[in-house]
Each structure stands twice: as structure tokens, then as C-alpha cells.
Amino acid sequence: MENQIKQILLENSEALFGIQIEEKLIQFQNTRKDVEGDLTLVIFPFVKMLKVSPIDAGEKIGSFLQEKLSFIDKFNVVSGFLNFIIADSHWLNELKNMDENPKFGYSTENSKPTLMVEYSSPNTNKPLHLGHLRNNFLGYSVAEILKANGHKVVKTQIVNDRGIHICKSMLAWERFSPVNENGERETPGNTGMQGDKLVGKYYVEFDKQFNIEANEIIQQWENGEFNGFPEDSIVEFNRLQDSKVEKDEKATKGIDAKIKDLAKNQTSLLLDAKEMLIKWEARDPEVYLLWTTMNNWVYQGFDVTYKAMGVDFDKLYYESETFIIGKELVEKGLKDGTFFRKEDGSVWIDLTDEGLDEKLVLRSDGTAVYMTQDLGTAFDRFNDYPDLDGIIYTVGNEQDYHFKVLFLILKKLGFSWAQNCSHLSYGMVELPKGMGRMKSREGTVVDADDLMEDIVDSAKEMTQERGHIEGMSEEDKNELYRTIGMGGLKYYLLKVDPKKKIVFNPNESIELNGNTGPFIQYTHARIKSLLRKAENVGELKDVSLHHEEKEILKHLSMFPNLIEEAGKNHSPALIANYSYELVKLYNHFYQAVTILKEENEELKNMRLVLSRNVAKTIAQGMRLVGVNVPEKM
């Protein structure tokens, strides 16, 4: 419709305006609620060239278009806005088209380039938390939205299964796990704990013991006991101590933190963990066995969590494999001069010309860092999928700088695909003021499994109170509680623009009224109930439309465009907000108009077909954000 108007204006530009106008001057917008009309053309851009008032310009353009286009029933001009009233037959035709298309709004499958969406990417030393929920729901949804746009999509993750942090929990388990009467340390089997929770427990334990030891070292230093510590640490300690003189409280605090870091680096625990990492990279059999065992516990735990979240993956990548590829890339880059080696053996890239810093890509002890493996992983992926066009990395915005650097290095290494890699950067999930930050090490996280369980419980409570669940089996009821609870949680985390942070108060349960998942699910269930009662729906005939009906049709016909926008912007929030609008329009209609008791069969039919397509669009939209919709609730 918009395109047709645009085309007519462009073709007749000389006649209308005296010159050939630019396409971007033709701007449409939705007509204001209090003005009659279905579509509005902004007239201001044409006023100057027509040398008449905005009203006259609008009249001229309006009558010209009305003559050419049959779907324009009437038009009016209010100040600089030309409002078209579109014929009912046009909207009924739209309804007919969407009704015939079960995949209304979706593009042809695999008609666009292959994309990879990376999300989740957990560390294997701790359980998933609230932040991961946002990440997983977002990544999953964006992948589904891209599929709906016709892309072939590979869902993937990079499993953070190696590194110093993994060694920390391994070491802590070896050192601090109690031993039972059979001489065994704690395992998921003998404790009944989910594997990831058990390993996470030891990660926290490491940090605790590590801090105790660091504090003891500081104590020793303050007492002048420096035996056994390296010279440079002692010198640095004394320098920092002296610099505290006559500083205010804040500055002193900062210096104390630096001293703490210094001491941490001298703890036997950290030194042992580092040694363990070197052994691991050298494939020491004992360390490798421990690593394999503990990681498998974690994977079994994660499986439970992913299943509850309702997300899936097509292909997994492991850092324990790709870091090697990364190291090879670094070797190659050293030879061609992309990287350089410092005296201590560490390898760097100089990005100061790009306004960034020097960045480490390999430690002096030869072990890999985060960047090393990310280079390797990207290379590996394009190698595995020759038709791969680009990668979308779903990672929090705290890593904005990392990805800027990563893509730049890949480009400098000469990979042309680097320009098609993008960082889907989302805002942190924060706790309300005064509750601090979520830190796994400090145990101040909202656990993903616990949260999902809580929300399903509260959905159960609400459903038992007001749901239509009589006659349902226990199994179906439980499934419904899960659908509603998880729907509420997903919608809550996805309705906000991904770029923005979310403040989450764990003490307040997630709202299930208003702009929420269950509100949308409810409308779907209600329509389904209506359609069940209607039994059969007849052919669509030419009838005249109520205002409420036309509003819904206008909104429905925007759905294909919306999916495209959501794909372009990598934003499930657009889908969520669209669905919410649709549901509000429908509920208004539902209240204002009778459907089953309508005596005019043709009208009744049209309303049922309309309802059917609203339900379908809700279901399809919700599917794209990972939310299921029930037939009854």
C-alpha cells in the first residue's frame, strides 16, 4: 500500500511538484488516534516546492492519489498531514491473504545467507544465573527471528571449559572437599547435588580460602616478615605502604586493594592453580582426568537447566580445543608482523593507531588468554561452515571493548568475514540499589534453576486460583503451570530493549498481570476457546468493518514488516511490544463486539476469521521469543 503510493508519487513527480523528488521525502506514519484515517503522509517536505499552504498541498496530493488508487476511499488534511481512509475491501483482502498463509509474516526458509548465533557460552566452574537467563533467551530468540527472516541459522556456544578459573575449582575440590567413610570426596552421586552446583560450591570455596591466605600474607608483610617472597613484590609492597602516608580514606582504600592483589599473587593457592593450568596445557594425565570428571558433572547439570529454559544448540565449540587453533594463529601472526613479542616472551598486538591499547594475545608462560581462544574459535567456525556469512555473539555489554578488539584483530589477520561478525551487546541484569552486584565468587547470584522453579510455583498458585483447569489431567496442569511461569519469565526479560540494563528485584515475584507473558497467553487461550465453541467457520464475505476490526487488521498487516525490523535490529523486544499492542486491540474488540451471538452470519464469520488470525499471529510472535501459548488457561 505504502509502496504503491510512493511509486505513484515518484512516477508523477514532475507533474505534481514540477521537479523530480527524492524518495526519502515521502514519509508515512500511523494516523493519530483522534484523527480519522488509516495511513498518514507527511506533507511538510513538499510545501516549499509547491509554494502553497500545507493544507492546499495536502488537498492537491490527496485528490491526485485518490483518483489513481482505488483503495483510497477518502482523505482529509489536518495541518501538514494527509490522512487516507482506506476502503474496507482492502482490509478484508489482507485478512483473506493472511488467513490462507499459515506462516504469515515469515520469509521463505533458507532464502538468505547462513548466520551463526552464539549464546549462553557458560564457564564450566559455576551454575547458570539470572544473567545467563537473559543471555539464553535473547540468543535463542534472535536465532529464531533470523530464521523467520529466511536465514539459515546455526545456534552455537563456546564452552568456557579451560583456564585459570576452572583450575581454581578443581584445586579447591582436591584440597577442601571432605572425604566420606568410603574415602571419596564429594560428587554429585554421593551428595545428590546437581553437578554444576557442586563445582560452583568449590569455586566459591577457593575464593574464600584464597582471601584468608592473602590476608595472612599481608599480616606477615606488615610485621616485616619477607622471607620466601620475591624481591620485586617486597619492593612494590613497601612503595605502596609508604604512599599511604597522608592520603585520605578513599585513596588509602585504593592502595590497600592494590596491596591485596599483590598478596593474592603470592598465595600458594593461586600459584598452585597456575601450575595446574600449565600442567593442563601440557596434558598432564592426572590433571586431565580431574578436569574431565568435573566438567562432565557440570555438563550434566547444565543439561537440566537448558531443558528447563527451553533452548537448544546445533553445534558446540570448546575452548579446550579452539585455544590451540588460536595459538597457531598467533604464531602465524608473529611471523607476518601482525603481533610482536616482548622481552619476557609475552605476545601482543599494537592497536594504538586505531585509538585502542596494546593487547595481550599470549602470556609470557606461553599459555593462552581469552582473546587467543576467541581468535581460534572464530577461525574454526568459518572453517567448519564454508557457507557461513557471519557470526552474532550474544554477550553482555561489559565486553564491548573485547569484541571491538577481537573483530579488529581478525580483520588485521586478513579474514574478510571479520566485517560480518557482530556483537549483540545486551545490558546487565542488575539487582536493586543496596543489594550489590551479582558475583558468582561471592555467592550473591540469583540462581537460574531456583528462579525458574519459583516462577513456575507462583504461576501454579495463580492458575489454581483463577484458571480454567477443570477436567485437565495432572500432567497437563503441570505443563500449563510451566508454560505460564516460563512464559512470564521470558517475556519479562525480552520485552525490554536488549541494549538496556534490567533491574531485577528477586524479592518481588515477577508480575503476571498487565504487559506480561500470561496476559498475552490469556488472550490466545480465550480466542481458542471461542473458536472451539464456534465449531466451524465459514467463507469470508464482503462486509463492512467496525472501527475496532479495522484497527486490528491494520496492526496484523504490519506483522511481516515487524519481523524484518526485529531481524535487522536483533531485537525480540519489538516482537514482544507488537504482540502486546495486538492483544490490547483484540481485547478491546472482544469487549465491544459480540461474536458468537451475532445474528448476521457473514459478520460472525468475519469476526471468527479475524480472531483466528489474531490467535495465529500471537502464537507465531510468541514462538519467536520462545514463549509457548496454551489452548486453555
Place this chain on the structure above:
RNA sequence: GGGCUCGUAGCUCAGCUGGAUAGAGCACCUCCCUUCUAAGGAGGCGGUCUCAGGUUCGAAUCCUGACGGGCUCACCA
């Protein structure tokens, strides 16, 4: 300190590439179940779009600066 980013109603958020009198939900106050699911609907209350300049016929939206929050600048990931 450098870089990035955010600041819209008491709270949580929409406001597309600049367009008409800035919109929802929650909370608070009224109404509406002998029409199909009231997890619903109708109405009320609530705003200097952080502030100050600038660009423009027109700015919540673009530019500059200030103030306030967040992230980041690791041989952590």
C-alpha cells in the same frame, strides 16, 4: 583520568530513519461479569522527556557542553 553507554509519570518500560496535544503497564481512585475465559474492559490521577545551548518550518529523537548512573581500560574470563 581516557573510551563506551544510559538518563521519558512514584516504579518498570514504549516512543521507528526528526513530525500533530509524549504513550503503556504497575501502584492509587471510580465503574463493568444473565456476550463468547474478569489473568479482561472503560474512566480518573500522575510529565519542565536530567539541565543548558545549538541545527530546523518542526527536537524526547540530531550536535556540543554540564550534571548524575553503569561498563571498560588485567599476563581475569
